[in-house]
Amino acid sequence: MLEWVERLAKYCADQDGVPLIAGRVLGWLMICDPPEQSAQQIATAIGASRASLSTNLRLLSSVGFVRVLTKPASRTVFYRVDDDAWEKVVQRQIASLAAVGKILHDGTPLAGSSPNHGGRIAAANEVFRWMQQIFDNAPPLPSTARAAKESQG
Structure with missing residues (x-):
């Protein structure tokens, strides 16, 4: 152990x-x-x-x-350690990543037309758009799925 x-x-x-x-x-x-x-x-x-x-x-x-x-x-x-502790921590991490994604998105106009600035922030935004698509299409969290199943039963 x-x-x-x-x-x-x-x-x-x-x-x-x-x-x-x-x-x-x-x-x-x-x-x-x-x-x-x-x-x-x-x-x-x-x-x-x-x-x-x-x-x-x-x-x-x-x-x-x-x-x-x-x-x-x-x-x-x-x-x-509660049974849902990991779920809560992961939810907070996802929310934190989404907040960073928003900050990066909001910084896009600051890069202007410079390829050096614009390329870096565009690449970062591309990663965070991809991540958001993953989260948008993810199955429900275990507690959400469990609660839905219990309400049907």
């Missing part, structure tokens, strides 16, 4: 610049049982200090991967 956790952590670090500890926390919370874990349980499982764990749990919470839970009559705080 820890080998898989490390693979995910390394991927997150290499591709997204996420600290290894944050990737390890994410990986652990994806596969642990029970799905809600205290900071102490996570620290023990992945071999992290409580200080670095606290910082990285805040990071993962701020981007929507980890949810903080409390239980009645308990002072312990628990952390969990």
